[in-house]
Amino acid sequence: MPANAIGDGDEKQRVLEKAAAEGIRFVNLQFTDIMGLVKTVSIPVHKLEDAIDHGLWFDGSSVEGFARIHESDMYLSPDLSTFSAIPWDRTTHPTAKVFCDVYTPDGEPFDGDPRAVLKRQLERAEEMGFVFQTGPELEFFLLKTSGPQRIEPLPHDQAGYFDVTSDLAADVRKEMVNALEDQDIVVEASHHEVASGQHEIDFKYGPALRTADNAVTFE
Numbered sequence: 088m089p090a091n092a093i094g095d096g097d098e099k100q101r102v103l104e105k106a107a108a109e110g111i112r113f114v115n116l117q118f119t120d121i122m123g124l125v126k127t128v129s130i131p132v133h134k135l136e137d138a139i140d141h142g143l144w145f146d147g148s149s150v151e152g153f154a155r156i157h158e159s160d161m162y163l164s165p166d167l168s169t170f171s172a173i174p175w176d177r178t179t180h181p182t183a184k185v186f187c188d189v190y191t192p193d194g195e196p197f198d199g200d201p202r203a204v205l206k207r208q209l210e211r212a213e214e215m216g217f218v219f220q221t222g223p224e225l226e227f228f229l230l231k232t233s234g235p236q237r238i239e240p241l242p243h244d245q246a247g248y249f250d251v252t253s254d255l256a257a258d259v260r261k262e263m264v265n266a267l268e269d270q271d272i273v274v275e276a277s278h279h280e281v282a283s284g285q286h287e288i289d290f291k292y293g294p295a296l297r298t299a300d301n302a303v304t305f306e
Contacts, residue, residue, distance in 0.1 A: 102167045105170070106135060109183070111181050113180055113183075114134075115127045115128070115185070116185060116187050125306055128163070144160060146160075161192070171183060171271065174266045184304075186202070188202055188203060202296070202299070205296055220293055221292060222292030223302050224289045229286060241283050245283065246283065248281045250279050252279055261277075267288070267304070272304065273290065
């Protein structure tokens, strides 16, 4: 196992056993670019142990803002504490996800990896005697379709802030909460927001790195 792999041998065994018990066939290794967009490479579950032990190499020059072509070699190191099955992908091709840190060939954290940036700031905060915790309130719009690839214009409802609604969006929001909690993300509240079609789901506060990972899962 590389010195920078996140998780000891016991945790690796736990994750491999969990994947087998849940019938996982594929694992999505995830990270974000400097704009916060989620990047994913999917591997068959039989390659997971190799990815844990040796990382997964990729071309950093193809990721926006990461590297120039002559310094493109990078690898992903899975953070095993973030491993979880994807609730809506449990049937035909059961799939799990795990967040990864990005490393350079010499084993150093990549400076442009947003997760590494946050880790550095958490270390600075700890040195100053602070514990940095966050509780994101994630707002979004739910849009109706009138056919394949056809989005209806807003408004979809006449509801406002904290209004009770009985339309389809209310059920969709509940399904989203269930999917989040299936991945051990604690939701404190969900509600209609101010604008028509606007909604919000609030996470329980917790360590900043974990809540950042949870926000990416929500995305």
